[in-house]
Amino acid sequence: MSESVAKAKTAELAFRTSDLSKVYGEGPAAVHALRGVNLEIPAGELVVLLGPSGSGKSTLLNILGGIDRASSGRAFFQGDELTAMTDRQLTAYRRRHVGFVFQFYNLMPSLTALENVDLVAEIATDPMPTMDALDLVGLKPRATHFPSELSGGEQQRVAIARAIAKNPTVLFCDEPTGALDSKTGVGVLKALQEVNTRLGTTTLIITHAAATAAMADRVIHFADGQIREVIENDHKVSPDEISW
Amino acid sequence: MFAFASILDRKLLRDLWRIKGQAAAIVFVIAAGISLFVMSHGMMISLDETMRAYYERYRFADMYAPAKRAPDYIIEELSALAGVNDVEGRISGGGLVTLPDESAPISARVLSFDPEAVSPINGVHLSEGRMISPTRNDEILLLKSFADAHELKPGDSLSVTMNGVRHKFTIAGLALSPEFIYALPPGEFVVDNGRFAALWLNEDAMEAAYDLDGAFNEAVLTFSPYANEDFLITELDRILAPYGATGAYSRADQISNKFLVEELAQLKTMGRVMPPIFVAVSIFLLNIVVTRLVQTEREQIGLIKAFGYSNRDVAVHYLKFVLAIALGGALVGWGGGVWLGRMIGEIYRLYFHFPFLVFIADFSTLGIALAISALSAAAGAFFAVRSAVVLTPAVAMRPPAPPKFASGNGVLKAVSRLLDQPSRMILRRLSREPARALLTAFGIGAAMGLSVMMRFNVNATDYMLDVSFNVIDRSDVFVSFVEPLSDKTILELESIDGVTLVEPVRSTPVMFKHDRIEYLGSITGLPEDAALNRAVDSDLQDVDITGNGVVLSEQLAEILNIAPGDTLTVEVREGRRPTLDIPVTGIVEALIGTPAYMDMDALNRQLKEPNRVSGAYLKIDPRMRQAVYNEIKAIPKVAGVSLRREAYENFQKMIDEGPGVFRYIMTVFSIVIAAGVVYNSARIAYIERERDLASLRVLGFTKIETGYVLLGELGTLAIIALPIGSALGYLIWSYMATAMSTDLYQIPVIYKEDGLGYAAIIVLLATAFAGAFIQRDVSKIDMASALKTRD
Known part of the structure; x- marks a missing residue:
């Protein structure tokens, strides 16, 4: 993707929320996971969400990813209101636009690396060649291996390949390095950055590792279900320079 | 060890509540087997006891010695025989009953009866109306089953032709008798309540009707348990020979008793052979289900151990868990069995016309029920818990190692190349642990085998009926004579118009x-x-x-x-x-x-x-039925007429309403077992794969596409189960048919494809139902939380 197209994309908004709230439970036991979040995320950015557990970052990611519903407020994806969508529409949204990477990889153990990528490509409207996706994360040589035959870092890179194979508009990563050691984690972050810069995919990464923020375009700090601070990072560094 | 209400016990109760659907399904599976066992066992001893008590209370004769005409004073000589307790002489004759609503003659057995006797041999149980008056010769007691069939009540009148003379009687009362529990018309092997009457008359009236003044034509005896039957038969035949004895016979050869004993024997065989098969299948299934249930708890087991509980605590905890379910099943099964036993008992009481039924709820069956369910559940749990407690607690703390899979060998690889990824997942899951897949399929197959067997059983009865009424006997009417007649009678019959x-x-x-x-x-x-x-x-x-x-x-x-x-x-x-x-x-x-x-x-x-x-x-000629019947009635020496179509319909009705109920209950149970097994297998597969399924949903798979991964596996297992179930059905039925055949009835071992089709439909329906429940679970899957948890 050329630089000019990537720039043009930044002018658009990938996500916008207004007074987004999420409450789990009722009465005195109610937990306010999100308390009126207002947020704008420009398309094409790599965004890192930081904050202690229970601060609401995962809840926000789940709502924006269409796998959870808000209690009140609104959320928009490219002008379409996610908070007004039916189950079926949310499924279609995930299928078409969203790539997910999870802390525990969530690969299908019965499928090989390539087949895990194919799994998503089969139901996508405009997938990339699946081998290319594996190549992008540097796992082409391991294509026929089953998850049980791959290391944690390799599994996570397969998960990234699976997430990007459909050419998603947005990529959500919930603690992608949480189960990995630092060195392996860097490899995964590099893969994510590669995807973001080469494909211009809007990428949201949740992490505990504050150092990761150094590679982001934008860093959002969460506390108590609210955004504490949004920092635009003008001096992005390569994941190679990050360690935790 | 079994400390009450510890934290683990509280967990236990909550866990049971969490899996209530599955627990209920297991409870029903085990309860089906147990209740069938309890019901049959209770019914068998109840029927035996009822028959014994009935015979004893009404002094059912131990021996019968018919003759042409024996003088009353001979009785004394007979009662002197060694072993004889009591002897009575009576008059027994054939007759034909004429009813306004029945054109065909109905055969009857007419017996002399002393209304003033205190406890006569072959006494009767007066169920309605009053005893006949000793001074009136125009009153009768009528067999209740016959009266019911024709809606006759005390006070109604009845015409009976005896010895060629027509008499008119008033019904004083309706009676039940141990002699006519099985009321068979001559020449019949099928009970037909409406076509056979027994009636009891004053001795005076009988002596006059059969011209037997001061004489009897049948001696009935009771004897002591130590009597020598062969000796008595020889002696009776010798003493009565001058008076036209036709041969004494013992109770065992008395027609009603013979059929009753045979029927009970058949019931007993069914009760002895079938329930163990059901119990065996249900404990086998209980075992499979419990094993897999505990396997799904592996992570929890690791956690509990990490908290510091010992292996023994964990083992006891899960043992309690499965025992709670198994004992629940045993109790439900026992209660259900006793309830069913009472219900069936009442059906049998009416069917056999017992005046009462001694129902015995046997508590020994409760012990057996509890013991077998507890043991089979514990055995299932034992191995699963043992393999779980050997895990170090750390297993629960680490991210899970993905289960190992392989592409498989040539054939599997070639097949999987043709499939999309979800289908490939199904194929690999099945081929990864073929033993487990086969065991599940075998479990479903075993449940199906029961349905197959029940259907074959129905087929066999239909076949017997078809052969009896459409192949062996193709007549419309059978006429029996009181004694062998000259073949001129045949000419006479042939000359009847129609x-x-x-x-x-x-x-x-x-x-x-x-x-x-x-x-x-x-x-x-x-x-x-x-x-x-x-x-x-x-x-x-x-x-x-x-x-x-x-x-x-x-x-x-x-x-x-x-x-x-x-x-x-x-x-x-x-x-x-x-x-x-x-x-x-x-x-x-x-x-x-x-x-x-x-x-x-x-x-x-x-x-x-x-x-x-x-x-x-x-x-x-069906159009001339009435005329033909009237002509036949006019022929002297006709003992009875049986109408084949009526007999056929009667038999069908008897199978449906009488002992057939037993069959329906077993059919229902076989369905319950099949549904319970399929649901549990599906539910466990769901639990094992919840995370994968949630991942698929997140990846954008629709609810149906996601459900396919699970239900495709279930469906495949169900289809694999079909041939297994058919084979098991064949085996079980071959065994059953042989085991249930007796001297009187050979159960034909016929295999009709419709039995397999019927059972297959039951299994597939059960699978569809279970699948619908599981699909509902898939639809409600909580994507966000499933993703956070590890296996």
Whole structure:
């Protein structure tokens, strides 16, 4: 993707929320996971969400990813209101636009690396060649291996390949390095950055590792279900320079 | 060890509540097996006890000694015989009942009865109305089953032809009698309440009607448990010989008792053979389900251990967990079994016309039920818990190692190349642990086998009926005579307008003797080229009865230990009562009873009674039915008329409403077991794969696409289970049919494809239902939380 197209994309908004709230439970036991979040995320950015557990970052990611519903407020994806969508529409949204990477990889153990990528490509409207996706994360040589035959870092890179194979508009990563050691984690972050810069995919990464923020375009700090601070990072560094 | 209400116990209760659907399904599976066992067991001892109590209370005779005309004073001589407790002489005669609503004559047994006797032998139970008056000769007691069939009440009147003279009686009361529990019209092997009447009359009236003043024609005896039956029969025959004795026989050969005992024996066999199969299948399933249930708890087991609980604590915890379910099943099963037993008992009471039913809820069955369910559940849990507790607690703390999979060998690889990824997942799951997949399929198959067996059972009964009424006996009407008559009677029948075909039969009661073995039965003499009532073997081929010998059924030949070429001694029990030596010329496999066939003319020659017939099969013009019946009624010496179509319908009804209920219950249970197993297998597969399924949903798979991964596996297992279930059904039924066959009834081991189809439909329906429940779970899957948890 050329630089000019990537720039043009930044002018658009990938996500916008207004007074987004999420409450789990009722009465005195109610937990306010999100308390009126207002947020704008420009398309094409790599965004890192930081904050202690229970601060609401995962809840926000789940709502924006269409796998959870808000209690009140609104959320928009490219002008379409996610908070007004039916189950079926949310499924279609995930299928078409969203790539997910999870802390525990969530690969299908019965499928090989390539087949895990194919799994998503089969139901996508405009997938990339699946081998290319594996190549992008540097796992082409391991294509026929089953998850049980791959290391944690390799599994996570397969998960990234699976997430990007459909050419998603947005990529959500919930603690992608949480189960990995630092060195392996860097490899995964590099893969994510590669995807973001080469494909211009809007990428949201949740992490505990504050150092990761150094590679982001934008860093959002969460506390108590609210955004504490949004920092635009003008001096992005390569994941190679990050360690935790 | 079993400290009450610890934290773990609280967890236990909550866990049980969490899996309540599954627990309920397991409870039903085990309860189905147990309740069937408890019901049959309870019913068997109850029926036995009821029969015993009924016989005892109404002093059912131990022996019968019929004669032509014996003077009353002989009774004293009979009562002096060693072992005899009590003797009574009575008059027993045949008759024909005429009812305004029935054109066909109905055969009746008329007995003398002393209304003032305190506790007579063969007493009656007065169920409605009052006892006949000792001074009135126009009052009768009528058998209740017959009265009910024709809606006759005390006060109604009834015409009976006795000894050629028509009498009119008033019904004083309705009676039940141990002598007519099984009320069989002559020449029938099917109960037909509406076509056989028993009535009791004053002795005076009977003496007048049968011209037996100061005499009796049947002695009934009770004897002590130590009496020598053979000795008594010989002595009775000797003493009564001058008075036209036709041969004493014991209770075992009394027709009602014989059929009742046979029926109970068959019930017992069914009750003995079937429930263990159900119990075996259900404990097998319980075992599978419990094993897998505990396997899904592996992570929890690791966590509990990490908290510091010992292996033993964990083992005891899960043991309690499965025992709670298994004992729940046993209790539900026992309670359900007792309830069903009472219900069925009442059905049998009405069917057999017992005045009461002694239902025995046997607590020993409760112990057995608890023990077998607890043991089978514990055994299932033991291995699963053992493999779980060997895990170090750290296993629960680490991210899970993905289960190992492989692409498989050539064939599997080639097949999987043709599939999309979700189908590939199904195929690999199944091929990864073929033993487990097969075990599940086997479990579903076992449940299906029960349905197959039940259907084959229905098929067998239908087949017997079809053969009896459409192949062996193709007549419309069977007319029996009080004694063998000249074949002129056949001409007389043929001359009746509306009778299109008449086929004579000569049947004679005999005592078969061979190798010191005696068996009371009869020889049926059939004309050459018999068409209305044929002798056929189990392949429905005509039996060749030409020649002078007798052809025996295999069952009879076995009883008598005799082979073709041997000579059979036959003591004839009617007429001149000759003893004959007849060569056995053939042995055939018969379907019903223990028949012996001869050519009719050959039989008559042996008996030195040429051209005698004892009955006739008729084909009639349906439009002239009424006229034909009226003509037959006018023929003297007709003992009874049986209408084949009515008998057929009656038999069908009896199967559906009487003992058939037992069959329906078992069919329902086989469905419950199938549904329970499929649901549990599906539910466990769901739990094991919840995270994968949630991932698929997140990746953008629709609910149906996600469900397919699970339900495709379930469906495949169900389809694999079909041939297994068919094979098991064959095996179980082959065993059942052999085990349930008796002297009187050979259960045909026929296999009809519709039985397999029927059972397959049940399994597939159960699978569809279970699948619908699981699909509902898939639809409600919580994507966000499932993703956070590890396996």
